[in-house]
Amino acid sequence: MSARLRQGLVLGAALILAATAAMAQNYPTRPVRFVVPYAPGGSTDTLARTMGTKLSDLLGQQVVVDNRPGANGDIGMSIVAKAPPDGYSIVLGYIANLAIGPSLYDKMPYDPVKDFTSITQVAGASNIFVIHPSLPAKNFKEFIAYAKANPKKVTFASAGVASVGHLTGELLNDMAGIDMLHVPYKGSGQAISDLVGGHVKVMISGMASTLPHVRSGKLIGIVTTGAKRTPATPDIPTIGETYPGFESSSWFGVLGPAGMPKPVVMRLNADIHKSLQDPAVAKRLANVGFEITYGTPEQFAAYIQSEIKKWAKVVKASGAKPE
Known part of the structure; x- marks a missing residue:
C-alpha cells in the first residue's frame, strides 16, 4: 500500500469519525x-x-409512536431492523419477538441479536389470568375444578400462537392436568374484546390491557x-402459590437498527432511564402492573441471548407450531 493511499484511508476514517461524533452531539x-x-390498546x-x-x-x-402490527409483531420489528442506524427509528421490543420467535420459526425476517442495537430493557410485567363472569368459578381453585x-370446553384466548399467553396457558394445562382449548387471535386487542363479550372464556394477558376490565367487573382476575x-393486584394470588415453581413473566426493551453510533445509544439509554424515573410515569406504569427494569445496553443484549436459550426449551416442550 502506497503512503498516499494509506494517508487517504486514514483521512477518510477520521472524517467519518468526526461526522459521526458531530451527529451524535447534535442528536x-x-x-x-x-x-x-x-x-x-395492548400492553406494549x-x-x-x-x-x-x-x-x-x-x-x-x-417521539412519535408508530403502531405497525402484523405477523405477530414481525412487521414492526423488520421496519426498524432495516431503517438507517441514526437513532431516528427505534422499537419497543417484546419477549415474543426477541426471545420466543427464534425457536418457533425456522426463518425470521430479522435476527433479534445481529440486526438490532440493544439500547435498554425498560420493564417487566406479570401477566394476569382473567375469566369471563359467566363461568361457574370465582377463584383459581374453582376454575381448575371446573376445567x-x-x-x-374452556376456550382460552391468546394474542397468537406461541405468544407468552399461549405458552403460559399450555404450561398451566400440563401442570394442572387440564385441557383448555386454545383460540389464537392476531393481537391482544380483539382477543380481549371477545373475552369481555363472552365469546371466549379465559385469557392470560398483560395487566395494562385487562386490569380496567377487572376493576369494572367485566372480567374476573383469579391469579397472576x-x-x-x-403491587397493582396485591389481593390476587400467583399461580405459584398453588403450583410451586410456576412462573412466567413478560419483558420489554428498546432497540434500534444494528450499527447505531455509541453516543446516540447512550443518549437514548440515559433519557429513557430518566423518563422511567419520572414520578408520574412510574406511578402510571405501576398501576397497570409494570415493574420498571433498566440497565446498560450490554446488559440488555446479554439478557436477550439468555432468554432465547430459556424459551427454546419452553417452545419445544409445548409443541407450539407457527400458524
Whole structure:
C-alpha cells in the first residue's frame, strides 16, 4: 500500500469519525419514530405511549409512536431492523419477538441479536389470568375444578400462537392436568374484546390491557403469573402459590437498527432511564402492573441471548407450531 493511499484511508476514517461524533452531539434534530409492533390498546402500546411523552421532553424532539402490527409483531420489528442506524427509528421490543420467535420459526425476517442495537430493557410485567363472569368459578381453585370436569370446553384466548399467553396457558394445562382449548387471535386487542363479550372464556394477558376490565367487573382476575404478587393486584394470588415453581413473566426493551453510533445509544439509554424515573410515569406504569427494569445496553443484549436459550426449551416442550 502506497503512503498516499494509506494517508487517504486514514483521512477518510477520521472524517467519518468526526461526522459521526458531530451527529451524535447534535442528536436529535428531528422527531424520533418509536415503533410499536402491535395494535393500539395492548400492553406494549400503553408502555410506549406512557414513557414516550416524557421522553419527548427530555430529547427536545417529539417521539412519535408508530403502531405497525402484523405477523405477530414481525412487521414492526423488520421496519426498524432495516431503517438507517441514526437513532431516528427505534422499537419497543417484546419477549415474543426477541426471545420466543427464534425457536418457533425456522426463518425470521430479522435476527433479534445481529440486526438490532440493544439500547435498554425498560420493564417487566406479570401477566394476569382473567375469566369471563359467566363461568361457574370465582377463584383459581374453582376454575381448575371446573376445567378438569370439562376438558376442551374452556376456550382460552391468546394474542397468537406461541405468544407468552399461549405458552403460559399450555404450561398451566400440563401442570394442572387440564385441557383448555386454545383460540389464537392476531393481537391482544380483539382477543380481549371477545373475552369481555363472552365469546371466549379465559385469557392470560398483560395487566395494562385487562386490569380496567377487572376493576369494572367485566372480567374476573383469579391469579397472576409472576414469581410474587404485584403491587397493582396485591389481593390476587400467583399461580405459584398453588403450583410451586410456576412462573412466567413478560419483558420489554428498546432497540434500534444494528450499527447505531455509541453516543446516540447512550443518549437514548440515559433519557429513557430518566423518563422511567419520572414520578408520574412510574406511578402510571405501576398501576397497570409494570415493574420498571433498566440497565446498560450490554446488559440488555446479554439478557436477550439468555432468554432465547430459556424459551427454546419452553417452545419445544409445548409443541407450539407457527400458524
